[in-house]
Amino acid sequence: MKVSNMLVNTLREVPAEAEIISHKLLLRAGFIKKVASGIYSYLPMGWRVMQKIMDIIRDEMNNAGGLEVGLPSIHPAELWMETGRWDVYGDELFRLKDRHQRDFCLGPTHEEVLTDIVRKEVSSYKQLPLLLYQIQNKYRDERRPRFGLMRGREFIMKDLYSFDKDVEGMNISYKKMYDAYVKIFSRCGLEFRSVEADSGAIGGKTSHEFMVLAKNGEAEIVYCSDCEYAANVEKAEAYPEVLPKEEYKELQKIHTPGAKTMDKLAEYLEVPKTKTIKTMLYKADEELVCVLVRGDRSVNEIKVKNLLNCVSLDIADEKLIKQELGYPMGYIGPVGLSQKIKILADLEIKHLSNIVVGANEHDYHLINVNPVRDFRIDIEADLRLIEEGEKCACGGGDLKAARGIEVGQVFQLGTKYSESLNAIYADEKGNNNHIVMGCYGIGVGRTMAATIEQNHDDHGIIWPMTIAPFQVVVVPISSKDNAQMQTAENIYQALKKQGLQVIIDDRDERAGVKFKDADLIGYPLQIIVGKKTIIEGTVDVIVRKNKEEKTLKVENVVEFIDNIVQTEIKYSLA
Numbered sequence: 001m002k003v004s005n006m007l008v009n010t011l012r013e014v015p016a017e018a019e020i021i022s023h024k025l026l027l028r029a030g031f032i033k034k035v036a037s038g039i040y041s042y043l044p045m046g047w048r049v050m051q052k053i054m055d056i057i058r059d060e061m062n063n064a065g066g067l068e069v070g071l072p073s074i075h076p077a078e079l080w081m082e083t084g085r086w087d088v089y090g091d092e093l094f095r096l097k098d099r100h101q102r103d104f105c106l107g108p109t110h111e112e113v114l115t116d117i118v119r120k121e122v123s124s125y126k127q128l129p130l131l132l133y134q135i136q137n138k139y140r141d142e143r144r145p146r147f148g149l150m151r152g153r154e155f156i157m158k159d160l161y162s163f164d165k166d167v168e169g170m171n172i173s174y175k176k177m178y179d180a181y182v183k184i185f186s187r188c189g190l191e192f193r194s195v196e197a198d199s200g201a202i203g204g205k206t207s208h209e210f211m212v213l214a215k216n217g218e219a220e221i222v223y224c225s226d227c228e229y230a231a232n233v234e235k236a237e238a239y240p241e242v243l244p245k246e247e248y249k250e251l252q253k254i255h256t257p258g259a260k261t262m263d264k265l266a267e268y269l270e271v272p273k274t275k276t277i278k279t280m281l282y283k284a285d286e287e288l289v290c291v292l293v294r295g296d297r298s299v300n301e302i303k304v305k306n307l308l309n310c311v312s313l314d315i316a317d318e319k320l321i322k323q324e325l326g327y328p329m330g331y332i333g334p335v336g337l338s339q340k341i342k343i344l345a346d347l348e349i350k351h352l353s354n355i356v357v358g359a360n361e362h363d364y365h366l367i368n369v370n371p372v373r374d375f376r377i378d379i380e381a382d383l384r385l386i387e388e389g390e391k392c393a394c395g396g397g398d399l400k401a402a403r404g405i406e407v408g409q410v411f412q413l414g415t416k417y418s419e420s421l422n423a424i425y426a427d428e429k430g431n432n433n434h435i436v437m438g439c440y441g442i443g444v445g446r447t448m449a450a451t452i453e454q455n456h457d458d459h460g461i462i463w464p465m466t467i468a469p470f471q472v473v474v475v476p477i478s479s480k481d482n483a484q485m486q487t488a489e490n491i492y493q494a495l496k497k498q499g500l501q502v503i504i505d506d507r508d509e510r511a512g513v514k515f516k517d518a519d520l521i522g523y524p525l526q527i528i529v530g531k532k533t534i535i536e537g538t539v540d541v542i543v544r545k546n547k548e549e550k551t552l553k554v555e556n557v558v559e560f561i562d563n564i565v566q567t568e569i570k571y572s573l574a
């Protein structure tokens with residue numbers, strides 16, 4: 001490919017609409033173009049990367065026994081009504097009517113459509129297991145589409161659904177997909193973790209998210225330095241630290257002027273934060289609840305929400321607290337707290353003795369407070385956020401924190417959809433059973449964006465070899481110099497003949513512009529053809545990743561480049 005024949009317009013300026021690095025660089029490097037809010041076109045460079053990611057995904061899905069299908073984007077409302085999701089999906093579902101006023105939606109996911117096929121096509125255990133997948137556009141009417149390809153309204157996803165006879169079969173399918181995902185993200189050259197994900201309200205179901213590690217990732221995760229354990233912070237189970245019990249002292253009220261925050265209080269009373277309690281009041285739907293965690297911990301609102309099974313959970317504001325309880329903000333404590341408020345305590349609370357809490361009175365705290373003796377606990381549960389440095393449950397390692405971007409999720413569905421859609425099969429004895437399902441998604445555009453979040457520098461994108469739009473660029477410094485252009489062309493042809501994915505920057509542009517574009521677009525390898533090439537017969541090869549430069553004889557360049565490319569591809573397969 002020649003750059004002069006390529007549709008690629010790079011931008012020097014950072015587009016105002018873009019907030020995060022991947023979005024900025026995808027626009028600047030000419031990979032995508034916005035059509036409307038949350039809706040993008042992929043330009044040739046961007047589409048090459050998307051194709052490569054999709055090729056890897058397709059390859060591994062097929063290796064794992066997946067069968068590719070092509071499913072429609074337009075789904076009839078009746079199917080979604082059968083599972084009840086037409087009503088519960090809410091505003092995120094793109095709904096439309098045809099000329100006969102019949103309702104349809106644009107598919108955000110395909111459980112309904114595919115289970116409908118399976119219930120009609122599968123009748124016997126002999127036809128199971130089945131792993132069916134597609135790579136296709138999905139639609140979600142996000143309230144606030146943003147971050148480019150990270151949260152769009154139309155996006156490309158691979159989704160596979162597994163259909164098995166029983167839970168045992170589903171577990172095998174799940175493992176197959178899990179292993180395939182590990183291979184896919186490794187082959188994409190990404191540093192990632194699979195983390196235990198929220199199994200939701202339905203107990204006993206398993207789910208994992210695949211997170212690409214990136215400094216600015218939206219999700220906070222913890223992982224063990226010793227074992228395989230990794231989890232989303234919001235979901236990670238925290239184990240209580242058991243502090244030795246002290247002999248109970250007499251409760252006292254003391255004056256603590258201005259000690260409104262935990263830090264000020266600990267400093268004022270000269271007690272460690274582990275000897276205080278954080279008392280948080282929340283409005284859970286319409287009910288006011290109190291959550292207690294140790295003074296040095298933070299409340300995990302997801303856990304509170306799951307425990308209460310509420311739709312909304314917001315910190316109660318000063319006005320509400322004043323109006324409901326007449327207490328001043330900043331001095332709230334559990335002692336003597338109104339009976340109408342449920343008190344939820346983290347598992348660590350009961351291990352505390354002689355602690356400090358707010359006195360529900362301006363500028364006053366209580367000291368030597370003891371749980372149960374001095375205040376009631378209505379519900380005890382794990383309610384705190386886990387923190388970096390804590391011991392892992394395996395006993396060996398410490399938990400480390402990292403940030404990640406979710407690019408894939410595997411989920412055990414069980415019989416949720418086969419029951420609502422009545423997808424059954426006859427077993428060996430002729431009895432009818434519900435098919436047991438799993439679903440497995442990968443966001444393709446998200447994977448491309450996450451790759452950039454993980455692999456970039458001040459100059460631009462740094463593509464992993466396996467998904468780069470081109471593996472190598474040949475840059476003649478002067479397009480006016482015929483000898484340079486001819487040598488560059490010869491090298492380009494030789495690399496192409498070797499089967500390498502190569503592009504030549506044959507434009508009539510200044511060298512500086514070509515170098516800047518090569519860095520911005522992020523080809524893993526650059527070959528610079530200049531005066532030296534003509535005089536000394538050498539070229540400079542620059543490795544984009546670390547900017548390492550090497551001077552080589554022209555006759556050795558093909559072998560050298562091929563070697564690097566093959567080594568990196570092999571490495572990603574290992």
Ligand SMILES: [Zn+2]
Binds near residue numbers: 226227229392393396
């Ligand atoms: Zn561990």
